[in-house]
Amino acid sequence: MEGKKQKRVFFRMVFGRTGIVVALLLIQLGLLFLSWLALAERLHMMVWLMGLVEAAVVIGIFNKDTSTTTVKLAWIVPIILAPALGIGLYFFVQANFGIRAMRQRMSLIFTNTKANVKQKEALLDQLEQKNPGLYRLSQYLYSTAAAPLYTNTAVTYFSSGEEKRVALLDALKSAKKFIFLEYFIIGEGIWWKEILSVLEQKVAEGVEVRVMFDGIGTLMTLPTHYEQQLRKKGIQAKVFSPVIPLLSTHQNNRDHRKIAVIDGQMAFTGGINLADEYINAISVHGHWKDTAVLLRGEAVQNFTQMFLQMWNVTETKLEDFTPYLNSQPVEAKGYVIGYGDSPLDWDLQGEEVYLHILNQATNYVHITTPYLVTDDHLLQGLLVAAKSGVDVKLILPGIPDKFLPNTIAKSFYPVLIANGVEIYEYTPGFIHAKSFVSDDVRAVVGTINLDFRSLYHHFECAAYMEEVAAVADVEADFQKTLALCRRITMKEYKEFPLRVRMCGKVMRILAPLM
Numbered sequence: 001m002e003g004k005k006q007k008r009v010f011f012r013m014v015f016g017r018t019g020i021v022v023a024l025l026l027i028q029l030g031l032l033f034l035s036w037l038a039l040a041e042r043l044h045m046m047v048w049l050m051g052l053v054e055a056a057v058v059i060g061i062f063n064k065d066t067s068t069t070t071v072k073l074a075w076i077v078p079i080i081l082a083p084a085l086g087i088g089l090y091f092f093v094q095a096n097f098g099i100r101a102m103r104q105r106m107s108l109i110f111t112n113t114k115a116n117v118k119q120k121e122a123l124l125d126q127l128e129q130k131n132p133g134l135y136r137l138s139q140y141l142y143s144t145a146a147a148p149l150y151t152n153t154a155v156t157y158f159s160s161g162e163e164k165r166v167a168l169l170d171a172l173k174s175a176k177k178f179i180f181l182e183y184f185i186i187g188e189g190i191w192w193k194e195i196l197s198v199l200e201q202k203v204a205e206g207v208e209v210r211v212m213f214d215g216i217g218t219l220m221t222l223p224t225h226y227e228q229q230l231r232k233k234g235i236q237a238k239v240f241s242p243v244i245p246l247l248s249t250h251q252n253n254r255d256h257r258k259i260a261v262i263d264g265q266m267a268f269t270g271g272i273n274l275a276d277e278y279i280n281a282i283s284v285h286g287h288w289k290d291t292a293v294l295l296r297g298e299a300v301q302n303f304t305q306m307f308l309q310m311w312n313v314t315e316t317k318l319e320d321f322t323p324y325l326n327s328q329p330v331e332a333k334g335y336v337i338g339y340g341d342s343p344l345d346w347d348l349q350g351e352e353v354y355l356h357i358l359n360q361a362t363n364y365v366h367i368t369t370p371y372l373v374t375d376d377h378l379l380q381g382l383l384v385a386a387k388s389g390v391d392v393k394l395i396l397p398g399i400p401d402k403f404l405p406n407t408i409a410k411s412f413y414p415v416l417i418a419n420g421v422e423i424y425e426y427t428p429g430f431i432h433a434k435s436f437v438s439d440d441v442r443a444v445v446g447t448i449n450l451d452f453r454s455l456y457h458h459f460e461c462a463a464y465m466e467e468v469a470a471v472a473d474v475e476a477d478f479q480k481t482l483a484l485c486r487r488i489t490m491k492e493y494k495e496f497p498l499r500v501r502m503c504g505k506v507m508r509i510l511a512p513l514m
Contacts, residue, residue, distance in 0.1 A: 054083055057090065071375070071456075071512045078510070099253065102313060103344040109309050109318060114146040116321050117301050123149065133360050134335060134466055137353070141464075144347040146305070147339035152329030153297035155336060155463070155470035157445070159477040161278035164268065164292045165191055171262045171294070172198045178208040178324065180261040180307045184254065184447075186213045187221035187275030189282070195274060196233075203234035211235055212311060214255045215242035221275060238314065253343045255310065256447050256458035258292075259303050264326045267295045267303035267338065269461055270445050271432045278432075286399040286429020289481060291368070293445045293463050293470065295338065297330035302338030306461055334468030341448065341460040350448040351455045353464055354436055355381045361438045364391035366478045368433040372396060372409035373451035373511045379412065386420035395478070395485055398425040404503070405451065408511050411504030413493045424485035431481070434462075437474040442466040445474065452512045 057079055061072050079086030119142045127135040127149075138149040158164040172179060172195065179202060186192055199209050211230055213222070218239070223229070230237035240255040260268040270292025277284045295303070308321045341350040358365055358381040365385055372394065386392040394416070400406035413423055434454075437443040446462020448454045465471055486492070493501075 053087065054079055057087055061090075071452075099344070102253075105313050106309070106342065106344050109312055110146060112318060113305060113309060113321055116325055117146060117148050117305050119148040120150075123151065131466075133356070137356050137464075138337065140352065141337055141339050141349060144345070145339050145341070145349050147302050147337050147349075149335055149337050150298040150301075151335055152332060153295055153299040153334075153336040153468075154330045154332040155334075155465055155468050156294040156296075157470040157473040157477070158270070158272075158292045158294070159473075159480075160280075161272045161288065161290050161292075162280065164270070164272050165194075165279045167294055168260060168268060169194060169198060171260070171266050171268070172202070175202050175207050175262045177263045178210070178261075179263075180210050180259065180304070180311075181274075182212045182255065182257050182259040182307050182310060183274050184214045184217040184256045184258060185221055185273035185275050186211075186218055187273070187277075188223075189276035191276055191279050191281065192274055199235055200233050209235045210237070210307075210311065212238045212240055212255070212307075214240050216254055217256075217273070219243060238311065240310070252457050254453075254458050256454065257306070257310070257340070257461045258447050259307050259461060261300065261304050261307055264300060264304050264324055265296060265328060267300040268292055269295075269303065269338070269447065269463055271434050271447060284430070285397070285401050288429060289368075289426055289431040289433060291433040291435055291445055291474075291477065293465075295336065295463060297332060297336075298327050299336040299338050299463070300327040301325050302340075303461070306338070306340045310459065332468070334471075335466045336468060337464040339462060339464065341455075341458075341462075343457050343459065348455055350446075350460050350462065351375075351378055353444060353462070354378060354448075354450075357436045357438050357442055357444065358382065358385045358390075358392075360442065361385055361390045363439045364393070365436060365438045366391075366393050366395075366475065367450075368395045368431055368435045368478065368481065369450040370397055370401070370430065370432050370434070371405045371449045371451040371454075372412055373405055373453075373508075374412070375452070375455070375512070378450065378455075379415075382416065382421055383419045386416075391422075392420070393422045393424065393478075393482070395424045395426055395431055395481060397430045398427040398485070399429045401430055404507055407500050407504035408508050409504070410493070410496060410500060411508045413488060414490065417488070417490055417493070423488040424482060425488060426481065426485050428484055435474055435478075437471060437478060440471060440475060443468075443471045443474045456512070 058076055061075050075086070075090055079090065119138070124135060124138060127138065141147040156167070158167065179199065203209050227237035227239050241253070258269055258271065258273060271290045272278045272292045276282045277288050278290055280288050304324050305321060308324065312318055339349055341348070355378065382392055396409060416423060434448050435443065435445045443465050444462050446460065448460045448462050454460055
């Protein structure tokens with residue numbers, strides 16, 4: 001186990017941003033040494049030249065319309081402190097090696113398939129006067145993510161991986177036409193063995209089965225070239241962005257989605273990956289708390305389309321989606337939008353939906369998230385809601401899985417607490433659920449964390465629900481979870497180790513680049 005952890009760290013350091021930073025840092029030190037050794041008499045000229053380059057790059061960063069102030073500041077600080085490192089890293093990331101082709105392909109797929117799922121104009125006409133907030137959100141998500149608003153969709157909420165385990169297996173066993181699975185992590189173990197057995201049975205029955213998993217997410221949880229093993233069983237399988245020995249910004253854009261679609265009639269999403277820690281069959285960070293939803297009805301189409309769009313990124317010919325977009329209406333109250341978020345465009349659907357909930361709230365907003373490494377926009381949304389008298393509560397892990405993100409999250413505690421936001425930590429272990437629930441009216445359950453990776457760098461998805469019966473289940477589960485948490489006041493914050501508090505403050509400025 002220790003060897004696997006070391007291997008994972010090595011791959012992430014070499015093939016991720018850490019490797020890039022180390023390489024550029026060495027270049028920075030080398031340039032300083034050469035300047036001192038051979039160009040001492042001209043050092044003042046080099047300083048002036050570097051200053052001009054720094055100024056030009058900083059001006060360019062400030063004038064970028066596609067970055068937030070938080071992201072701009074995170075670039076400017078290393079550029080000023082270590083010019084060769086900062087400028088080199090900035091231009092490397094902006095060059096987007098390995099991403100441009102994917103962006104062009106995804107844009108083409110989006111353009112050619114958007115019309116497959118159409119917004120119901122009559123439904124929007126009703127909402128324009130009745131519910132202008134939902135009307136505007138629907139317009140935004142359809143124009144930017146091709147995610148229409150639906151009625152006639154029933155939602156079942158799962159408060160644990162154990163609950164989803166039973167429901168997913170039953171759904172897979174019922175498949176008659178096709179099964180689509182897209183997961184950030186699939187891990188060999190008890191649960192995946194059960195799922196794989198069903199998938200093999202379904203292939204024998206003539207059901208089309210496709211499985212896609214992320215290259216980094218499964219780096220240490222599946223054998224190398226595992227997709228080839230699945231193909232031998234008759235399962236169509238792909239690895240999204242497999243790890244390759246190249247320094248590339250492409251390695252940071254992961255497929256963090258969790259989607260299961262069965263026959264176009266059922267769709268699962270949420271935080272739960274297909275690995276044993278998610279069902280507490282093994283203990284990694286204490287008790288693992290997670291959530292998911294099952295959709296039945298018209299809104300399933302959005303998740304079917306999202307899966308097919310991602311699947312076709314690496315295909316030479318775009319397939320016809322229409323045979324799979326056959327979701328039938330299910331009588332149910334309320335509105336549902338299944339939506340995705342992509343790092344390949346300039347829209348931040350995940351963040352905008354969260355801000356919508358904060359802005360619409362009049363009574364409460366209750367949030368669960370494993371990470372809190374947010375930008376100014378979302379931070380201000382939380383603060384404004386709390387200052388407006390809205391009951392804003394956040395539940396975060398009591399036993400974290402990563403040291404640096406946890407320390408950065410804690411650096412936000414003082415300002416949140418001082419402005420009325422209540423912070424809680426889940427004492428039994430790690431909370432991996434990503435959910436917002438507000439006013440007994442609206443909720444989101446999905447894959448989108450409150451950190452820069454989810455909001456800016458990863459492919460994500462979620463289900464937005466309004467006036468849906470399952471909203472009450474999300475709030476009831478929040479209250480049940482809250483009873484297992486300890487509230488963090490300023491007194492408790494000051495009792496955290498000094499190294500934790502200081503590390504969070506120092507690293508927070510670079511959080512957007514992590």
